[in-house]
Amino acid sequence: MSQPALDVRSLDLTDPATFAENDVHEFWRAVRARRPVYWHEPTDRNPGFWVVSRYADIQSLFHHPALISARGNVLDVVLRGDDSAGGSMLAVTDGARHRSLRNLMFTAFTPRVLGEVVEKVRQRTDALMSAVVEKGTCDFAAEVAEKIPMNTICDLLSIPAADRGQLLRWNKMALSSDRADSSALDAIVARNEIVLYFMELVQERLDDPGGDVISMLATAEFEGRQLTVEEMAVNCYSLILGGDETSRLSAICAVLALIEHPDQWDALRSGEVSLDTAVEEVIRWATPGIHLARTAVEDFEVGGQLIRDGDIVTLWNISANNDESVFAEPRRFDLSRTPNRHLSFGHGPHYCLGAFLGRAELRALLSALVDRVARMELRGTPRPLYSNFLTGYESLPVHFESR
Numbered sequence: 001m002s003q004p005a006l007d008v009r010s011l012d013l014t015d016p017a018t019f020a021e022n023d024v025h026e027f028w029r030a031v032r033a034r035r036p037v038y039w040h041e042p043t044d045r046n047p048g049f050w051v052v053s054r055y056a057d058i059q060s061l062f063h064h065p066a067l068i069s070a071r072g073n074v075l076d077v078v079l080r081g082d083d084s085a086g087g088s089m090l091a092v093t094d095g096a097r098h099r100s101l102r103n104l105m106f107t108a109f110t111p112r113v114l115g116e117v118v119e120k121v122r123q124r125t126d127a128l129m130s131a132v133v134e135k136g137t138c139d140f141a142a143e144v145a146e147k148i149p150m151n152t153i154c155d156l157l158s159i160p161a162a163d164r165g166q167l168l169r170w171n172k173m174a175l176s177s178d179r180a181d182s183s184a185l186d187a188i189v190a191r192n193e194i195v196l197y198f199m200e201l202v203q204e205r206l207d208d209p210g211g212d213v214i215s216m217l218a219t220a221e222f223e224g225r226q227l228t229v230e231e232m233a234v235n236c237y238s239l240i241l242g243g244d245e246t247s248r249l250s251a252i253c254a255v256l257a258l259i260e261h262p263d264q265w266d267a268l269r270s271g272e273v274s275l276d277t278a279v280e281e282v283i284r285w286a287t288p289g290i291h292l293a294r295t296a297v298e299d300f301e302v303g304g305q306l307i308r309d310g311d312i313v314t315l316w317n318i319s320a321n322n323d324e325s326v327f328a329e330p331r332r333f334d335l336s337r338t339p340n341r342h343l344s345f346g347h348g349p350h351y352c353l354g355a356f357l358g359r360a361e362l363r364a365l366l367s368a369l370v371d372r373v374a375r376m377e378l379r380g381t382p383r384p385l386y387s388n389f390l391t392g393y394e395s396l397p398v399h400f401e402s403r
């Protein structure tokens with residue numbers, strides 16, 4: 001029996017409300033099965049773009065020589081024209097220049113260099129969990145999750161404690177919002193404020209370098225010269241956003257998922273599943289960054305569709321991570337899942353620079369939950385964020401019962 005045609009127009013992938021107000025997994029399942037690569041029609045606000053949904057296609061496109069990141073890796077930004085940081089900020093730079101910049105920045109994010117940082121993450125997480133368990137009921141997002149990755153990346157950049165609250169507020173507006181009615185302009189203003197903040201801080205570090213990552217960038221040699229103030233500022237922007245948002249949303253998702261799946265919480269507490277496999281499943285389940293955007297620079301074919309030079313192509317990690325041809329029963333939260341080759345950190349040349357740190361932060365959280373919590377339950381409705389790039393919750397009212 002033939003299936004009815006799939007109306008891919010039923011979901012507008014440019015609208016943040018689509019993801020906050022719908023369970024999109026049924027949609028992606030149908031898309032993977034019936035229109036794995038499709039053209040998202042233009043809307044009155046935006047031009048059209050390609051949507052790629054299958055794991056194998058997405059994984060191979062992360063390496064494809066005909067796709068570049070320099071015009072932007074976030075759909076919203078590419079739809080409005082070129083990313084102004086293209087060729088300067090790591091995530092939106094390609095080729096040999098990307099490799100040199102990545103080698104330079106990676107020196108600050110190797111497991112060896114991060115040893116002490118990880119120990120501090122562990123202590124901070126344990127102290128925060130101890131405080132909320134003693135209190136009983138809390139907003140886990142505000143009282144724990146907002147304080148771990150943000151302070152970790154701020155410590156690495158040596159950002160004064162007094163400035164961290166404002167930076168967190170800008171971060172929370174830059175690529176998502178807690179309101180359905182927030183404007184694209186609010187996001188642009190927040191992104192500009194972060195870059196301007198870092199232009200000033202970079203100047204201070206140039207005058208008086210210390211042992212932090214900004215000072216490392218300020219004193220490094222890149223392509224036989226010093227990085228410009230703008231180049232350093234946009235890369236700090238990328239670290240503060242990349243370092244905070246995705247890890248924070250994964251932590252919030254971890255607690256919600258454990259509350260919703262008590263059998264998995266029991267398996268974690270009893271040691272039946274290892275912290276390492278649990279961390280990977282939390283990151284797959286959360287998939288905090290739901291898509292990545294690229295631009296074609298020559299014609300090529302994928303999934304039987306001809307992509308033309310200049311077309312915008314979007315890779316939906318949220319769909320790849322639930323592709324039933326790779327993950328058995330993908331909508332089952334299974335902390336023992338192995339192998340678990342999720343694409344939450346991307347793949348290929350732009351694979352997440354902070355993956356080690358992101359994993360360490362989640363490991364510290366799961367470990368503190370096991371050590372300190374006997375039972376946990378929701379005490380209200382989690383508030384979703386509005387974005388077509390990030391997914392997760394802004395607020396999570398939870399009651400923790402001490403062990």
Ligand code: HEM
Nearest residue numbers: 073090091242243246247344345346350352353354357358
């Ligand atoms: C790249 C996700 C944590 C910094 C990426 C990409 C993804 C991602 C999907 C690929 C972007 C692309 O292909 O266009 C995540 C997730 C995290 C996380 C899910 C946590 C659970 C972090 C942390 C940092 C960070 C803690 C900061 C230290 C970066 C940077 C890039 C990147 C700088 C660009 C790498 C490049 O273009 O070579 N991340 N990230 N991320 N991430 Fe993360």
